[in-house]
Amino acid sequence: MKLSTQDANVFFKLMWSLQTFINLKLEILPGIDTIEEYQMLPTSDKYIVRDALYENIGLIDSYLEENPQDLSKEELEIVESWKKFQRDDFFIERLLKKCAVFIGGEKVYGVLALHETFDEVLPYIRLPYYVKAVLLPFKGKVIYDGLLNSYAISFGGGIKSDLKETYMAAKQNGKIIESFDPQKQAELTARGKKPVKDYGPTLEEISQQAKKLRSSKGSPAIHGPAFGLAKASIEFTKLAVDNPDDIDGLWKELKKVDRAIRKVETVLFRAEYY
Secondary structure, three states, X not given: OEOOHHXXXXXXXXXXXXXXXXXXXXXXXXXXXXXXXXXXXXXXXXXXXXXXXXXXXXXXXXXHHHOOOOOOXXXXXXXXXXXXXXXXXXXXXXXXXXXXXXXEOOEEEEEEEOOOOHHHHOOOOOOOEEEEEEEXXXXXXXXXXXXXXXXXXXXXXXXXXXXXXXXXXXXXXXXXXXXXXXXXXHHHHHXXXXXXXXXXXXXXXXXXXXXXOOOOOOOOOOHHHHHHHHHHHHHHHHHHHHOOOOHHHHHHHHHHHHHHHHHXXXXXXXXXXX
């Protein structure tokens, strides 16, 4: 759920260097001329410089051109990628082993912490937690920039349920953003998919057998609707296996299942009534 110590050190080296540069360029905090001096500043002062950075993101180009710390090509590319920052209000919906789940609008992000895991940064907070944060790309991953502005708000069951559904929908559809690099994101999404067993032949065999199910004269009243429910359910399952992306078709088959269920219910209600 966090970067390696080595990568976290690289991140802060680059971020403190960039923010020191921004501070000098914009003359925000006088008397702070070196990275060492900047690092010693209280967090409240760093917030001021950090906000100035994102409000003047074009200054990253000046930083890259001047390269005051003689950074390597790879390090410069990391800093340049920060122009794609995402600054917003987010719900931290849950903490997983591999990442924290940040939800902003309809988008769901898998975010890594830095030196400390999120449950160390937020040890006494009940989720979901509402924050203003900045998400950044870093070596094909999504991180935050080390600063979280929190909102002292608690949430009821309705909002918690909505957030959970947003997360579950993103998870189901492979839409959790774990990288701002489209190619890397596609690789991560593909990696999460496992080979699916081919149930087609088995379901086709069951379908053919189910077609032989017919209630005869004198059969219990429940047989006919029960057989209809079995056939409708099998056809729905076949389509789900053969063409799971046919959402319209699946809804159509599901309605047939629903009608079959209602017929079963009618027979059962009649039996109970008498």
